Amino acid sequence: MSKRSDPEAGIVPCPTCRALVRGEAAARAEDDWSRATDCRVLLRRHHLADHQGRS
Incomplete structure (x- = not known):
């Protein structure tokens, strides 16, 4: 799992x-x-689509 979608790392940028x-x-x-x-x-x-490929 990438860092941007790792809930344990606390890096989840938006509600979706x-x-x-x-x-x-x-x-x-x-x-x-x-x-x-x-x-x-x-x-x-x-x-x-919504983050232009960024986290």
């Missing part, structure tokens, strides 16, 4: 990012690897 990071963590806790992957993909797309 936080929601996707929390969603991934919840999915991983439930062993729902497909949903966890979906959250990572959505987070990456969000970063590219």
